[in-house]
Amino acid sequence: MTQVLAISFSLNGKTIAVDVPAHVLLIDLIRDRLGLRGTKRSCDMEVCGACTVLLDGEPISSCTTLAVDVDRRAVTTIEGVTPPDGLSRIQEAFVLHGGLQCGFCTPGFIMAVTALLETTPHPTDAEIRHYLDGNLCRCTGYTKIFEAVKSLARRQDAA
Amino acid sequence: MxxxxxxxxxxxxxxxxxxxxxxxxxxxxxxxxxxxxxxxxxxxxxxxxxxxIKGIPGxxxxxxxxxxxxxxxxxxxxxxxxxxxxxxxxxxxxxxxxxxxxxxxxxxxxxxxxxxxxxxxxxxxxxxxxxxxxxxxxxxxxxxxxxxxxxxxxxxxxxxxxxxxxxxxxxxxxPAGPVTYRRFKHGERPSVNVAMAWSLNPGRSTITSARVRVGALGSRPQPLTIVEGALRNVAVAEARRAIETALPAALDQLEVNADRHGGADYKRHLAGVLLLRNADEAIIAGGSWPK
The missing domain is CATH 3.30.465.10 (Uridine Diphospho-n-acetylenolpyruvylglucosamine Reductase; domain 3)
Incomplete structure (x- = not known):
């Protein structure tokens, strides 16, 4: 029997109130009900990172999170970190360093890097590699993505 | 899904x-x-x-x-x-x-x-x-x-x-001595892992007891009792030699599944390698225990 629960949460800074069946996953709520398609489903088992969103600022896999679990919490998706008139500095760095080709893994990477730089504005090389270890890319390769993130750490150092 | x-x-x-x-x-x-x-x-x-259970305090x-x-x-x-x-x-x-x-x-x-x-x-x-x-x-x-x-x-x-x-x-x-852990993995889950915990005497020169567990090879973590016995009341400086001597018989006692992480002989060998690396770390850490 399907049980429907009323939840209320912040989505990219806006308060959302919806009724969701208890077994519905966060990724389906975000993409299908709320129409934010930037978050991608790929492995569907918390390994690839394509579906990464931030829950209270920390990266989680939206493919394996119950929608009811974000009740009274704050969810940030790729749409929430993209300025209306262009790109964020993280997205710009990915473009400048050629850190994307097909772009399917990119939203997940951007969300992970957003969380990393929020808590660690000047990550070491090892910290970047360790944090992004769970985001998979199957066409660009990791060197350019790593260099994009490294450029942000450096730029902040110089500032 | x-x-x-x-x-x-x-x-x-x-x-x-x-x-x-x-x-x-x-x-x-x-x-x-x-x-x-x-x-x-x-x-x-x-x-x-x-x-x-996330709403239960404590x-x-x-x-x-x-x-x-x-x-x-x-x-x-x-x-x-x-x-x-x-x-x-x-x-x-x-x-x-x-x-x-x-x-x-x-x-x-x-x-x-x-x-x-x-x-x-x-x-x-x-x-x-x-x-x-x-x-x-x-x-x-x-x-x-x-x-x-x-x-x-x-x-x-x-x-x-x-x-x-x-x-x-x-x-x-x-813990009353150094604790060490090593693993080998292909994906996100360990193919083989080894944990070792030593209790040292107050002078930190001797291992009074050791617990060694090997995981992921069988259905649950297994003790390496032969190695544990070989380490009892052994000087920290002699620990590596004691383990090396006891290791072949100890590894033979392990239940090892062949699975997609590797063949049984290969993973049994890895357990020995990881254990000796743990030992090298514990020997160095033992000298400065407790920090």
Whole structure:
């Protein structure tokens, strides 16, 4: 029997109130009900990172999170970190360093890097590699993505 | 993939949670869901009700208790344990282990209790908790009981926990010597792991006792009793030689499955390599114990 629960949460800074069946996953709520398609489903088992969103600022896999679990919490998706008139500095760095080709893994990477730089504005090389270890890319390769993130750490150092 | 529909309950006490699981139909405790939701999505587990324990206060505490033991609430995430000052001071190897479980997203929500209760053989925490001689405190409808980590996992994906028993806290003596952990992995789960905990004499020159556990090779972590015996009352400086002498016979005693992580001989060999690397680290760490 399907049980429907009323939840209320912040989505990219806006308060959302919806009724969701208890077994519905966060990724389906975000993409299908709320129409934010930037978050991608790929492995569907918390390994690839394509579906990464931030829950209270920390990266989680939206493919394996119950929608009811974000009740009274704050969810940030790729749409929430993209300025209306262009790109964020993280997205710009990915473009400048050629850190994307097909772009399917990119939203997940951007969300992970957003969380990393929020808590660690000047990550070491090892910290970047360790944090992004769970985001998979199957066409660009990791060197350019790593260099994009490294450029942000450096730029902040110089500032 | 979507799980089959279920009822969702949010009890605020352990007693209510235990009662809720015991109600009619199949209920199951739920916290991080990093293993359970995968199994529900793949429809290899079917349940009628999920009992969310995240609203129960006190299940995510970490502290040194009055018996000089370390207590870790079962609901602590890997991330919390990896950054906790008590764990980093007294069991830095456990903090490092938790900082390397799966990936950042899993560590943010996955709990140490869930990891143990799932009984996955290819897991990091059970091997070290067995080496630390941890006890698992279960709260059920028939009261409280404690189970040693060594006895908790019965076989692959199966533990001695009853469905209506909630793992509340994990308790182990504050280590009296270096604790080391090494693993080898292809994907996110360990193919082989080895944990070793030494107790040193007050002068730090001699190993009074050692616990060595090898994980992921069989259905649950296994003790290397021959190595443990060889290390008893041995000078730290002689530890490597003692292990090398005992190792062939000790490795022969291991139950080793051949699986997609590798053949049995290969993984048995890796266990020996990882153990000796642990020993090298412990010998150096022993000289400066406690920090």
């Amino acid at each position: 979507l799980p089959s529909p279920f009822q969702f309950e949010r009890p605020s006490t352990i007693a209510d949670a235990v009662r809720a699981v015991g109600d009619s139909g199949d209920g199951m405790f739920y916290a991080g869901g990093t293993e359970l939701l995968l199994a529900l999505k793949m429809r290899v587990i079917r349940i009628d009700r999920l009992i969310d 299940l995510d505490c970490i502290a040194v208790n009055g018996m000089n033991e370390i207590e870790i609430g079962a609901r602590c995430t890997h991330r919390k344990i990896s950054g906790d000052p008590v764990i980093r001071e007294h069991v830095p190897a456990l903090a490092s282990l938790c900082a390397e479980v799966a990936n950042i997203r899993v560590r943010n929500v996955g709990t140490i209790g869930g990891n143990l209760c799932f009984g996955e053989p290819h897991a990091d925490p059970p091997t070290m908790l067995a080496a630390l001689n941890a006890r698992l405190v279960l709260e059920g409808s028939r009261g409280t009981r404690e189970v040693y980590a060594d006895d908790f996992i019965r076989s692959e994906m199966e533990t001695v926990r009853e469905p209506d028993e909630l793992l509340r806290v994990i308790v182990f003596p504050r």
